[in-house]
Amino acid sequence: MKKTIWTLLLVMFSMSTFAQSYFEDGLSSEWHSERRAELRKLMPANSAAVFFNNPVKNRTNDVDFIYHPNTDFFYFTGFREPNAVLVIFSEKREVNGGLADELIFVQNRDPRAEMWNGKRLGTEGMVANLGFQEALLNSDFAAKSGINLKDFDKILTFSLSEDIEGSSSNEPLIQMVNEFKTATAYPDALTEVSAQVYEMIKNSDLKSSDRVVQMLKRYERQYPDMMEDPLISSFMNAASPEKRMVVKEEIPEQKLDISSLGEMMGVLREIKTPEEITLLKKAVKISAVGQVEVMKAAKVGMTEREIQGVHEFIYKRYGAEELGYPSIVGGGNNGCILHYIENDKRDLSDRLLLMDLGAEWRGYTADVTRTIPINGKFNEEEKAIYDLVYQAQEAGIAISKPGTTFQEIDAAGRQIINDGLAKLGIIKKGEGHQYFPHGTSHHIGLDVHDRGTRNPIQVGMVFTIEPGIYIPIGSDCDEKWWGIAVRIEDDILITEEGAVNLSGDAPRTVAAIEEMMRLPSVLEEWVLPEID
Incomplete structure (x- = not known):
C-alpha cells in the first residue's frame, strides 16, 4: 500500500514539474545550450570545465536561507536545485558508449523530499525541460560517469571551499567535491590568489621579474597569507632576477586550473x-x-x-x-x-x-x-x-x-x-x-x-x-x-x-x-x- 501511495505521488509530481522551464518568461534551454557552446570556443584543447552548484546555507537551527544557485552554473544550465555539478568538455568524447560534450549530475526524484521541500526535475526533467542530451544522478558522479579526469590536459574549475556546511542537505555535494579533489589531486593550500600568483611567476622572465615582484607586493598588502607559500616567498625574496628564474622552475605543472575559468566567464558574461x-x-x-x-x-x-x-x-x-x-x-x-x-x-x-x-x-x-x-x-x-x-x-x-x-x-x-x-x-x-x-x-x-x-x-x-x-x-x-x-x-x-x-x-x-x-x-x- 505504501509503495502504491509513493508511486502515485511520484506520478503527480512528474506531471506538475515538467514545464518548459522554471520561468515561462525566462531564458530558454536553447539559450543556455548556446552559452555552453560559447564557452567551448574559449577552452583549451582536451580540457574539461567543472561547475559545482552552490551549497544550501543554514539560517538558524533547522531553517535554511532561500536557495540561490551559483550564477555561473545557472548561466549554463537554467537549473536552480542544489547538489548538482556540470562538466563541459572542450570536444566531444566517448562517455558510457556514446559521444558527449557535456554531462550534468543532479539529485534524484524523491516524493517524500519533494512533499516537504519542493519539486525536483531529476534526470528525466533535465532532458525534457532543460535540453540536456543526458543527465546522471549525483550519486554516480565518480562511479558511473565514464569520465577519467586524468585523460585531460587541463581541468578548469574554481577554488573549492573547505567549509561547506555539513548538514544532510549538502551531503551529496560534499561527496562530489571530495571525489573531484581525489581524482585531481587537488592541493590543500590551493586558492585563487595562489593560483593567480603562480601564473604570474610562470609567465615572468629575466626582464619582467622586477615588475612582477612589484605586482606581488601589492597583492601581499591585500592577501598577506600568500607569503606563507614557500615558493611565492622565495620568488619575492630572491636576490636577483636569475635566482627568481630558478624558483620559477620549481613551480609544478598543474593540470588543475582554478584561475582561467573566471577570466573566460568574465568575457562571456560582460x-x-x-x-x-x-x-x-x-x-x-x-x-x-x-x-x-x-x-x-x-x-x-x-x-x-x-x-x-x-x-x-x-x-x-x-x-x-x-x-x-x-x-x-x-x-x-x-x-x-x-x-x-x-x-x-x-x-x-x-x-x-x-x-x-x-x-x-x-x-x-x-x-x-x-x-x-x-x-x-x-x-x-x-x-x-x-x-x-x-x-x-x-x-x-x-x-x-x-x-x-x-x-x-x-x-x-x-x-x-x-x-x-x-x-x-x-x-x-x-x-x-x-x-x-x-x-x-x-x-x-x-x-x-x-x-x-x-x-x-x-x-x-x-x-x-x-x-x-x-x-x-x-x-x-x-x-x-x-x-x-x-x-x-x-x-x-x-x-x-x-x-x-x-x-x-x-x-x-x-x-x-x-x-x-x-x-x-x-x-x-x-x-x-x-x-x-
Missing part, C-alpha cells in the same frame, strides 16, 4: 545577449517604479524599515522572485555607511534618505539608487551636494560609448566632485579626501556586481554609473555639511547609438524629485490597525 537585456530591462523598470512610488509615499515620521517594505512590496507585486542584494535604506547619517542594511532607524525626521535597492527578475538583478529629502524639499546644503553628484553622473553618462573605459567614466565624475567640494570649502583644492570612497561603475547581470573584464566598453554591456558624496558627522568641515549622504545610481545599456539609461523613469534632478514627492501615493489610503 556582453549581454538580447534575451538577457530583456530580463534586465524588466528588473530595472520594476526597481525604478519602486523608487517613484516611495517618493510619493515618503513622509516625516516613517521608518527605514517601512520604506524598505514599500520598495520590496512593489517588487513582489510585479512578480519579481527575489531581491538582487540586501536593501540599503539609510536616513541621515546612516546614508554615509555604504553597505548599510540594518534599516532600523525608527523616525525619519532628519534630512536625506538614501535608497539603494534592486529587484531580481528571472535571475537578473537591477541596481538603482535615489536620494530624497524626507520632508519633500532639499535644503541649500543638500541641494549643493546633490547637484554635484548629479553633474558627475551626467558627465559619466555623456562619455559612455564603445571604446570608453570605466576608469575614464570614474575620472570624469571624480574631477567634478573634487572641484565642487573645493569650491564649497569642504576640502582644499587638490586635497585628497574620503568623501567619494568607491568606484563609479560595475557590470550588472546575474550578479549585482557581475562578472566582466577590464576591457573598454562594448555594445551589449550593462553597468552602473553611481557617483556619490558622503560627509559623516564629525568630518573635518563645517558642521552644516555633516550627515549629508548622496548617491545617484543608474543602470546603463550600451548600444550602437550610445548610452541608454534603463532606470531613467525614476526622477534624478532636484526639481523632478521634489515634484514627484508632491504627488499623492496609492498607499495613502492603506491604513493598518494600531498594535501595542
Whole structure:
C-alpha cells in the first residue's frame, strides 16, 4: 500500500514539474545550450570545465536561507536545485558508449523530499525541460560517469571551499567535491590568489621579474597569507632576477586550473545577449517604479524599515522572485555607511534618505539608487551636494560609448566632485579626501556586481554609473555639511547609438524629485490597525 501511495505521488509530481522551464518568461534551454557552446570556443584543447552548484546555507537551527544557485552554473544550465555539478568538455568524447560534450549530475526524484521541500526535475526533467542530451544522478558522479579526469590536459574549475556546511542537505555535494579533489589531486593550500600568483611567476622572465615582484607586493598588502607559500616567498625574496628564474622552475605543472575559468566567464558574461537585456530591462523598470512610488509615499515620521517594505512590496507585486542584494535604506547619517542594511532607524525626521535597492527578475538583478529629502524639499546644503553628484553622473553618462573605459567614466565624475567640494570649502583644492570612497561603475547581470573584464566598453554591456558624496558627522568641515549622504545610481545599456539609461523613469534632478514627492501615493489610503 505504501509503495502504491509513493508511486502515485511520484506520478503527480512528474506531471506538475515538467514545464518548459522554471520561468515561462525566462531564458530558454536553447539559450543556455548556446552559452555552453560559447564557452567551448574559449577552452583549451582536451580540457574539461567543472561547475559545482552552490551549497544550501543554514539560517538558524533547522531553517535554511532561500536557495540561490551559483550564477555561473545557472548561466549554463537554467537549473536552480542544489547538489548538482556540470562538466563541459572542450570536444566531444566517448562517455558510457556514446559521444558527449557535456554531462550534468543532479539529485534524484524523491516524493517524500519533494512533499516537504519542493519539486525536483531529476534526470528525466533535465532532458525534457532543460535540453540536456543526458543527465546522471549525483550519486554516480565518480562511479558511473565514464569520465577519467586524468585523460585531460587541463581541468578548469574554481577554488573549492573547505567549509561547506555539513548538514544532510549538502551531503551529496560534499561527496562530489571530495571525489573531484581525489581524482585531481587537488592541493590543500590551493586558492585563487595562489593560483593567480603562480601564473604570474610562470609567465615572468629575466626582464619582467622586477615588475612582477612589484605586482606581488601589492597583492601581499591585500592577501598577506600568500607569503606563507614557500615558493611565492622565495620568488619575492630572491636576490636577483636569475635566482627568481630558478624558483620559477620549481613551480609544478598543474593540470588543475582554478584561475582561467573566471577570466573566460568574465568575457562571456560582460556582453549581454538580447534575451538577457530583456530580463534586465524588466528588473530595472520594476526597481525604478519602486523608487517613484516611495517618493510619493515618503513622509516625516516613517521608518527605514517601512520604506524598505514599500520598495520590496512593489517588487513582489510585479512578480519579481527575489531581491538582487540586501536593501540599503539609510536616513541621515546612516546614508554615509555604504553597505548599510540594518534599516532600523525608527523616525525619519532628519534630512536625506538614501535608497539603494534592486529587484531580481528571472535571475537578473537591477541596481538603482535615489536620494530624497524626507520632508519633500532639499535644503541649500543638500541641494549643493546633490547637484554635484548629479553633474558627475551626467558627465559619466555623456562619455559612455564603445571604446570608453570605466576608469575614464570614474575620472570624469571624480574631477567634478573634487572641484565642487573645493569650491564649497569642504576640502582644499587638490586635497585628497574620503568623501567619494568607491568606484563609479560595475557590470550588472546575474550578479549585482557581475562578472566582466577590464576591457573598454562594448555594445551589449550593462553597468552602473553611481557617483556619490558622503560627509559623516564629525568630518573635518563645517558642521552644516555633516550627515549629508548622496548617491545617484543608474543602470546603463550600451548600444550602437550610445548610452541608454534603463532606470531613467525614476526622477534624478532636484526639481523632478521634489515634484514627484508632491504627488499623492496609492498607499495613502492603506491604513493598518494600531498594535501595542
